[in-house]
Amino acid sequence: MTGIDPDRFRDTFETYSDIGRTDNDGLHRLTLSEADIRVREQLVGDLESVGVDVRIDEIGNIFGRREGTDPDAAPVLIGSHLDSQPYGGRFDGQLGVLCALETLRAFDEHDVEHRRPIELVNWTNEEGSRFKPALMGSGTFVGEFSVEETLARTDADGTTVKEALESAGYRGDAECGPREPIHSYLELHVEQGPILEEHGQSVAVVDGIYGMSWLEATIEGTSDHAGPSPMHSRRDALVAATDVVQGIRRLSNRYDDVVTTVGELTVEPGSINVIPSEVTFTADVRSYDDAIVAELAERVESELEAACAREGTEYELEELWRIEHTEFAKSVRTAACEAAEESGVSYRSMVGGAGHDANYLTEVTDAGMLFVPSVDGRTHNEDEFTEWEDVVAGANTFAETTRRLSQ
Amino acid sequence: MTGIDPDRFRDTFETYSDIGRTDNDGLHRLTLSEADIRVREQLVGDLESVGVDVRIDEIGNIFGRREGTDPDAAPVLIGSHLDSQPYGGRFDGQLGVLCALETLRAFDEHDVEHRRPIELVNWTNEEGSRFKPALMGSGTFVGEFSVEETLARTDADGTTVKEALESAGYRGDAECGPREPIHSYLELHVEQGPILEEHGQSVAVVDGIYGMSWLEATIEGTSDHAGPSPMHSRRDALVAATDVVQGIRRLSNRYDDVVTTVGELTVEPGSINVIPSEVTFTADVRSYDDAIVAELAERVESELEAACAREGTEYELEELWRIEHTEFAKSVRTAACEAAEESGVSYRSMVGGAGHDANYLTEVTDAGMLFVPSVDGRTHNEDEFTEWEDVVAGANTFAETTRRLSQ
Ligand SMILES: NC(=O)NCCC(=O)O
Numbered sequence: 125m126t127g128i129d130p131d132r133f134r135d136t137f138e139t140y141s142d143i144g145r146t147d148n149d150g151l152h153r154l155t156l157s158e159a160d161i162r163v164r165e166q167l168v169g170d171l172e173s174v175g176v177d178v179r180i181d182e183i184g185n186i187f188g189r190r191e192g193t194d195p196d197a198a199p200v201l202i203g204s205h206l207d208s209q210p211y212g213g214r215f216d217g218q219l220g221v222l223c224a225l226e227t228l229r230a231f232d233e234h235d236v237e238h239r240r241p242i243e244l245v246n247w248t249n250e251e252g253s254r255f256k257p258a259l260m261g262s263g264t265f266v267g268e269f270s271v272e273e274t275l276a277r278t279d280a281d282g283t284t285v286k287e288a289l290e291s292a293g294y295r296g297d298a299e300c301g302p303r304e305p306i307h308s309y310l311e312l313h314v315e316q317g318p319i320l321e322e323h324g325q326s327v328a329v330v331d332g333i334y335g336m337s338w339l340e341a342t343i344e345g346t347s348d349h350a351g352p353s354p355m356h357s358r359r360d361a362l363v364a365a366t367d368v369v370q371g372i373r374r375l376s377n378r379y380d381d382v383v384t385t386v387g388e389l390t391v392e393p394g395s396i397n398v399i400p401s402e403v404t405f406t407a408d409v410r411s412y413d414d415a416i417v418a419e420l421a422e423r424v425e426s427e428l429e430a431a432c433a434r435e436g437t438e439y440e441l442e443e444l445w446r447i448e449h450t451e452f453a454k455s456v457r458t459a460a461c462e463a464a465e466e467s468g469v470s471y472r473s474m475v476g477g478a479g480h481d482a483n484y485l486t487e488v489t490d491a492g493m494l495f496v497p498s499v500d501g502r503t504h505n506e507d508e509f510t511e512w513e514d515v516v517a518g519a520n521t522f523a524e525t526t527r528r529l530s531q
Numbered sequence: 532m533t534g535i536d537p538d539r540f541r542d543t544f545e546t547y548s549d550i551g552r553t554d555n556d557g558l559h560r561l562t563l564s565e566a567d568i569r570v571r572e573q574l575v576g577d578l579e580s581v582g583v584d585v586r587i588d589e590i591g592n593i594f595g596r597r598e599g600t601d602p603d604a605a606p607v608l609i610g611s612h613l614d615s616q617p618y619g620g621r622f623d624g625q626l627g628v629l630c631a632l633e634t635l636r637a638f639d640e641h642d643v644e645h646r647r648p649i650e651l652v653n654w655t656n657e658e659g660s661r662f663k664p665a666l667m668g669s670g671t672f673v674g675e676f677s678v679e680e681t682l683a684r685t686d687a688d689g690t691t692v693k694e695a696l697e698s699a700g701y702r703g704d705a706e707c708g709p710r711e712p713i714h715s716y717l718e719l720h721v722e723q724g725p726i727l728e729e730h731g732q733s734v735a736v737v738d739g740i741y742g743m744s745w746l747e748a749t750i751e752g753t754s755d756h757a758g759p760s761p762m763h764s765r766r767d768a769l770v771a772a773t774d775v776v777q778g779i780r781r782l783s784n785r786y787d788d789v790v791t792t793v794g795e796l797t798v799e800p801g802s803i804n805v806i807p808s809e810v811t812f813t814a815d816v817r818s819y820d821d822a823i824v825a826e827l828a829e830r831v832e833s834e835l836e837a838a839c840a841r842e843g844t845e846y847e848l849e850e851l852w853r854i855e856h857t858e859f860a861k862s863v864r865t866a867a868c869e870a871a872e873e874s875g876v877s878y879r880s881m882v883g884g885a886g887h888d889a890n891y892l893t894e895v896t897d898a899g900m901l902f903v904p905s906v907d908g909r910t911h912n913e914d915e916f917t918e919w920e921d922v923v924a925g926a927n928t929f930a931e932t933t934r935r936l937s938q
């Protein structure tokens with residue numbers, strides 16, 4: 125019995141959802157925006173009121189530590205992220221942090237005994253919407269990115285992470301990185317796909333996560349007048365770019381576990397009667413097989429080459445981010461399966477298609493994840509939804525897994 | 532002898548080119564922007580100093596009238612536009628206004644006698660970049676658009692033409708429209724295409740102008756996560772839109788005199804790992820044959836229908852503007868050919884691919900145009916260029932045509 129209080133949990137969820145809530149009941153809480161600052165203040169206050177020790181590191185990751193009975197034991201880390209996509213949903217990220225908070229509250233209320241310290245964590249900039257890449261806070265924590273590199277990243281307006289942290293008051297004192305060996309890391313997240321819902325199950329114990337590559341391409345053509353410029357003499361950057369976008373979509377046809385997406389595309393100069401001179405766009409390609417991710421990145425380049433040869437345009441291609449596929453630790457998966465069974469929750473195991481902070485944590489500890497269903501598989505938009513009974517099933521499984529890991 | 536002064540003309544051209552000049556020697560002078568306001572002030576001052584009567588109408592068109600010997604004779608209108616594309620060139624539009632100004636100065640200096648009044652005009656918002664549609668000032672003058680309709684048009688920020696005119700101080704007192712019968716209209720413009728340069732000629736007497744349609748399409752899909760969303764369940768607005776852009780490019784393959792362009796395209800929400808939910812883009816389709824323009828507009832819709840059926844998306848299509856092909860008046864063409872011959876200028880006749888204020892003027896008077904060459908046919912960008920000797924040949928032909936028309 126871990127003592128989750130569904131009513132308290134729901135109240136907390138609504139309080140947090142009000143911070144950055146959109147007109148359509150979604151969440152617009154980009155990293156270190158005004159809404160993200162407010163939700164961080166809410167979390168710090170809530171952590172202090174449950175009597176845990178709060179620590180903020182130099183890139184704004186927030187930790188709250190509840191001591192266990194053995195002061196020398198390696199801690200269990202639990203948490204997720206409070207930042208959101210632009211016009212994203214209320215469950216992505218936030219639900220994982222709030223399950224961790226409710227776990228601390230329940231353990232406090234019911235004096236649940238645990239040997240290891242339990243640390244809640246909120247990672248900075250998981251989404252990668254304001255600052256690229258995603259998983260920035262956890263990636264820096266495990267040493268995948270250096271602190272200097274992370275602080276120097278800029279948003280679309282040229283503001284650096286360092287400037288944003290300082291003006292928000294979240295450039296903490298603590299060094300970014302593990303201070304001691306970590307026993308394990310547990311994160312709950314919405315599935316963001318259709319599988320749990322299709323199978324009518326409440327919880328997934330996640331086996332691993334797809335690898336992925338994020339690419340950015342720029343095509344340079346020649347701007348000219350849409351009227352008197354003969355078709356045969358044009359070098360239209362948008363004609364070349366749209367050719368590539370079609371090619372990227374077709375890439376997935378040749379594989380059974382691949383997804384490919386172009387999410388951003390901008391056109392210069394962007395006037396109705398001017399042939400576009402420059403188009404910049406992104407590609408996001410994923411597979412559970414790292415060799416296929418590498419192959420997809422190469423095929424994006426082949427598409428660019430072919431389209432630019434046809435249109436007489438030039439291109440540049442940059443890989444913004446690559447992350448290998450992740451396999452989660454058997455120890456955490458086993459604890460999670462036992463917890464689900466003990467909680468009487470219907471569950472399955474599965475592989476996830478989205479990157480999570482847990483991916484990077486596997487580099488320093490035994491990491492694992494739980495998913496709860498996403499209605500219609502929808503996420504990264506305001507319609508994101510999870511039935512409350514599934515949320516509660518997930519929270520119970522989460523608290524019980526935490527209890528088991530912290531013995 | 533019309534007395535054009537090439538040195539004075541060149542100085543004037545440089546003075547005007549400094550107003551809104553870009554770092555790369557282009558022009559960024561959107562309608563009623565700060566730069567457009569300054570250039571209007573320059574023109575009004577220059578008109579006053581040549582002793583003509585200045586009049587500004589209710590949508591900001593600027594007129595300067597030099598009386599002829601017969602006060603009852605219908606006037607000859609000469610001019611073009613001073614607004615530019617974003618990062619456009621220094622010749623498009625401006626050169627026509629400055630040829631008209633130099634003509635007034637030369638006639639004043641040399642007491643060139645003319646029976647008819649000559650009126651210089653600078654039309655508001657020819658380009659259609661800040662406010663759609665293009666040819667707004669001349670279109671309203673001839674009654675193609677009502678004054679109310681024009682004043683209510685908005686830019687991308689929602690500012691109306693009325694607000695922009697009032698804050699600029701260019702909402703004039705004069706009623707917009709002809710006050711009296713107009714004898715003829717003459718406009719000089721850069722060709723914006725490659726034909727004069729290819730033939731090594733300095734001037735074109737323009738027979739007519741292509742018809743065109745401006746369309747705006749919006750495709751609605753469903754935003755979702757780029758990772759866990761299976762390819763087969765996606766409704767990706769950008770996949771559908773890029774399919775249509777490719778189709779619009781291919782449309783021109785089936786005709787020998789057609790041009791098709793997509794100049795603007797925006798993606799929502801525009802995040803690297805989010806499937807696009809909404810894409811808006813424009814299409815600009817042109818032909819000298821009005822029936823073909825109508826056919827092209829229908830084919831754009833067919834492309835949308837097919838692409839949206841494939842991707843499961845929805846679309847809306849709006850025609851923003853349609854203008855039929857124009858044939859210029861024989862009287863003006865004849866005067867222009869005679870003037871070119873008298874000036875010893877090598878010239879040809881041709882059809883133009885870009886809309887000009889002269890198109891709309893054909894609805895109220897005998898209208899005609901002169902072109903001077905565009906190096907490499909380039910225009911609507913900072914590299915736009917015309918050799919100075921061609922500019923002078925054009926200015927001489929222009930002044931002499933004006934003289935002939937005003938007898
Ligand atoms: N879960 C999630 O949305 N993470 C962001 C990185 C990704 O796009 O997979």
Ligand SMILES: NC(=O)NCCC(=O)O
Nearest residue numbers: 351397658665885886887
């Ligand atoms: N000449 C010119 O650029 N006019 C604007 C309307 C058009 O695109 O043809």
